[in-house]
Amino acid sequence: MDSEARWEEIIEVASTTFLKNGYEGTSLQEIASEVGILKGSIYYYIKTKEDLLFEIVNRAQNLYMATLEEDEAMASATAPIRLTGFIKRWISLTLKEQQGYRVAERSFTRLSAKRLKTVIERRDTFSDFVKGILVQGVKEGAFDPTVDVSLATITVFELLNSTQEWHQPKGRLSKDNVAEWYAQFIVRGLGGPHFQGAPAD
Secondary structure (H helix, E strand, C coil): CCHHHHHHHHHHHHHHHHHHHCCCCCCHHHHHHHHCCCHHHHCCCCCCHHHHHHHHHHHHHHHHHHHHCCCHHHHCCCHHHHHHHHHHHHHHHHCCCHHHHHHHHHHHHHCCHHHHHHHHHHHHHHHHHHHHHHHHHHHHCCCCCCCCHHHHHHHHHHHHHHHHHHCCCCCCCCHHHHHHHHHHHHHHHCCCCCCCCCCCC
């Protein structure tokens, strides 16, 4: 096996083991044994166990950057439509690429300060994208103007990210079913798509 293929195997095994035993509960010896190499050989690829976690988190974030991409029609659409599109893109990817993202969400805070700062800055990019859509919705009159945009953004991601903990691919709800339900639930909860302001007293 060439070094690149071995590196990919190490990352895959690390993801599986971190998810099963937790980051702190996993040793480099365990990873090396699962891969079938000596512990000393793993240092050809990394210096510390944290290097593996950072690689997994970085890959997950790079993958999810695609959820921020909109074609011209979507970018110029109303806020409810844009938010629905984002939710569907996020859920589709989440339920396709579960393992790495689950590790990233559960363990990214274990990273050292410099790396954690980098990860949080990238996480803010996702949050800012959704906040921008919510602000647009309020300006359009599609969302309730009293919405706390920051709290609403946190709520959106908490809901979307919880899906990987319960969704069963062979269950009665497909990922498209889940995404559609989430989109309706969130958009309506924000006051859209036909919000006209609070009823008069």
